[in-house]
Amino acid sequence: MAKARSKDIDIADLTRGQAKSELARLAREIADHDRAYHQKDRPVIADATYDALRRRNDAIERRFPDLIRPDSPSLRVAAAPAEKFEKVSHAQPMFSLGNAFSDDDVEDFYNRVRRFLGLDRETLALTAEPKIDGLSASLRYVRGDLVLGATRGDGQVGEDITRNLRTISDIPQHIAAPDLPETMEIRGEVFMSHQDFAQLNERQTKEGKPVFANPRNAAAGSVRQLDPSITASRPLRFIAYAWGEMSRIPGRTQIEVIDYLRDAGFPTNPLMRLCQNVDEILQAYGEIELQRSRLDYDIDGVVYKVNRLDWQDRLGYVSRAPRWAIAHKFPPEQAITQLVEIEIQVGRTGALTPVAKLQPVTVGGVVVSNASLHNEDEIQRKDIRVGDMVVVQRAGDVIPQVVKVLQEKRGKSSKPYVFPDKCPACGCHAVRETNPKTGKPDAARRCTGGLICPAQAVERLRHFVSRNAFDIEGLGEKQIQAFWDDKLVTQPADIFRLEKRQSDGDRDLAAREGWGEISAANLFNAVNERRAIGLDRFLFALGIRHAGASTARRLAKNYLSIDAFLKAVRAAQQPDSEAYGDLVAIDGIGEVVAQAIVAFFQEPHNNEVVKELLTEIDVQDFEAPSSTSPVAGKIVVFTGSLEKMTRNEAKARAEALGAKVSGSVSNKTDIVVAGSGAGSKLAKAREFGVEVLDEDEWLSRIGD
């Protein structure tokens, strides 16, 4: 039986994997149609067909909300992001909480509630649960469908962030539960875990974007994005803990309702518990506080709520807070200590990060001896100096921070801190580059040592063998790391010397853990296959800052041979030279890129690496796209699976022959090469009357 294609399968029958690829396909196709419609004003399918695609996309997303893609069509309602959020009045106000700062405050609260209710012997049970440090949101469901999501705003009026909240996989798009209330407004906290926060900041740094100070800011910044695809790319979480307007309340106590919500599919806090008296409340507080440092998210206190809902009703609200609940805050996690030293750490990409080495001090129950100083500007702004007494805080962050310096405690001999301009790991220059997008200096100072810097070498080598570079099969990050650890490969040329070392009896690769005769031979073959490499791949592999695959291609196309390229960049060392002028004049290469290229070849160690490498490999001249080939200047689309070549190969060959390879079929397409299983693109080609060739016809057309 032929395997059913995902696009033909009923949504209810889709597996997760099929749903994922189906959503990818729909995102691509719908985007193509949107472009045809909005930008070219030339729709290629009937409106009804288009609507059906969108409906299918939405239905799959409803079944698998966690698979919603950042580029999902459902997040691009009218293509452009909104200019501002719409205001929404909350059907019931979103209250804040009164605070308790001590055990006495809690006892006062407990007794106040008892008095208000006129309780005598009866037990007053309260729930205790972590107070999550995020931002609250209200989710409105009608007959089980999420129809509106809003921020708290001023408690009366918030902002409509439905499209953003829909991208959070913790938030159900649809709920089904027994006796589901027709209207439900579920409230809870949107937040970011420590791990996700750290990864997000790492990504921000890599992309030259500002980092967030703590997970709360990161969550708030992510949820209030006008473009929901940005929210979708941020790992947000949600925990439900309260409700607003409900057509029926599914329980008689706080615990019952929360359990109902949990069973209906909302994440709730497993640390919530029921306490029967003040002692149990304070015990719960102590236990949650103890767990605090082990939790993967920030909490800043414990919230107590009267469990019986009829009592909550009687207690009601005072000004902006309920009488039936209170937040017992944790003491601020700050301490004063001495900054003993500023250590500069070098990251995998060469960024120099200053870290404060502190006289160990207990902050909120945890001993702290390091604190982040972020970057050079931050040290200057706070005028942080070695020897200073500083206020350290363990805020949202897992990494403690230096909040401020106690200037009055500073000694007379203290001197401003001078940030090093040499990398502590390798001694090479460390520079602050200009961000090509903003034109401003980067926040991070970076080591220019590249491959010879031990902090960066593995990352550089990994890049060297990666797909668009040397693409050496069987040589991934794991192997590179292991070879580096054993000093078997410390620079690219070493990769090409592995086999010789083996035959010289220097190192036996086959005897290494995880390797055998066959895998070693396979690796040598894969390495040898790459001894001849195109100039563009070679340039990309060097990992020159700002020189990505397309820049490398532009350079290759312009200089054609490695000799011409090296001669030109050496001559371009002077900014007023003709060679430099030629370099900047290349289409798509601006000052920033040109300077990065020149700077790379100014470093002797980089030239050494290139020289060594060239003794092992043969860099082939750039194959100029032919202008006489039968496909020169033609727009070609490959679809379906090809048998005689990979998609990448086919693309490279077509481009070498001067064709332009496109991913989607339009009325401008000249040729569609359809392999087996070609689907919608083939159909579209027929619709447009575009010439369709099978793989063999294509090969004979290009004379292969």
Ligand code: IVH
């Ligand atoms: S209950 C009517 N429970 O704290 C009571 N709030 O200071 C509604 N918060 O705006 C709130 N964790 O953003 C409640 N477990 C929790 C909470 C919590 C965090 C936040 C919420 C609220 C603020 C009040």
